[in-house]
Amino acid sequence: MLNIAICDDEKKLRKDLRNLIAVQLELTGMDYAIQEFDCGESLLAACDAAEQIDILFLDIEMPGAGGMTTAKMLRQSGRKMIMIFVTAYPDFVFQGYEVQAFHYILKPYEEAKIREVLSKAIEEIHGREAxxxxxxxxxxxxxxxxxxxxxxxxxxxxxxxxxxxxxxxxxxxxxxxxxxxxxxxxxxxxxxxxxxxxxxxxxxxxxxxxxxxxxxxxxxxxxxxxxxxxxxxx
Structure with missing residues (x-):
């Protein structure tokens, strides 16, 4: 089972990203589950409750605990999930080094980019397991x-x-x-x-x-x- 999480404060963008991810995963035939979180705090609470996440799509700009703060807290707690930042601002991309971000996706979402990054993330997971x-x-x-x-x-x-x-x-x-x-x-x-x-x-x-x-x-x-x-x- 591949567990994917989307953390973004904008409901429509969460839905759009979820649909694009689901389309790609259906083509692979993999078992998967997608969870949505509207803020960093709810994501952190789920992880504290031993929720397993393999791939995280994380918005950088959010009220409260922003994406970068949330990412740092996840890494400090030992979470090794693949982090993919989503942002409307290219300038934020380079901050990902600090938390070992796997990749980034710019808003608005493009299906080809989602397909490319998701494919690489799945390959990375298979490599880690092997x-x-x-x-x-x-x-x-x-x-x-x-x-x-x-x-x-x-x-x-x-x-x-x-x-x-x-x-x-x-x-x-x-x-x-x-x-x-x-x-x-x-x-x-x-x-x-x-x-x-x-x-x-x-x-x-x-x-x-x-x-x-x-x-x-x-x-x-x-x-x-x-x-x-x-x-x-x-």
Whole structure:
């Protein structure tokens, strides 16, 4: 079941977006449910009640808790749903970096754009479900979901993988780890590999990954900047 939420204070725009999404999902044959929220507060309350949301279409400009504030609170609570911003103002698009927004859609809605972004979001979900990083330890085998891994850090003969829930140490080389990872992982230092989905800020000598400062060496600085900019395009 694919759970989709639309949060927008304008009832007509919610209905229009819901209809466009439903048309596309009917063509896929997927089971789905679409919920509507007229403000950030009601969306947050639903999430606090353990409501599962896979894809969120979130209006940036709303009374009360605006879209950006709502998005930050969802991320701070550990929610990993795909966020797609909807807005009538292109200038707001770049604020999405801070909350790992997947994409954005400009109002008024265009069916072709909805189809394109929704298709990419569904592909992303399927990819997340299928991807695990396998860690072999003396105590057994661990399967770590790729989308829960924040970064890898090498320390001599061992590698420390830091996830949103735990740290796991295993014997290995960072070069070998890098060869097994999807493109969302970026080398930023001889000792560090970061998951770009958790990177919220980059600076000259470091980046912020899951609220931790990770060193960035000169050799990887440009590649990191390019990867960071591309996060809003795919």
């Amino acid at each position: 991807q695990f990083y396998i860690v072999e330890q003396k105590s057994g085998t661990l399967r770590l979901p790729m989308d829960s891994i924040c970064y890898f850090k090498s320390d001599r003969r061992t590698v420390n993988v830091v996830t949103v829930r735990e740290n796991v140490i295993f014997y290995g080389k960072l070069d070998d780890v890098a060869a097994e990872l999807p493109s969302c992982f970026q080398r930023v230092h001889n000792r560090y590999l970061v998951n770009m989905h958790f990177v919220t800020k980059i600076e000259t000598a470091c980046c912020l990954c899951h609220e931790e400062e990770i060193p960035v060496s000169r050799a990887y600085r440009q590649d990191l900047a390019v990867a960071f900019a591309q996060m809003m395009l795919y």
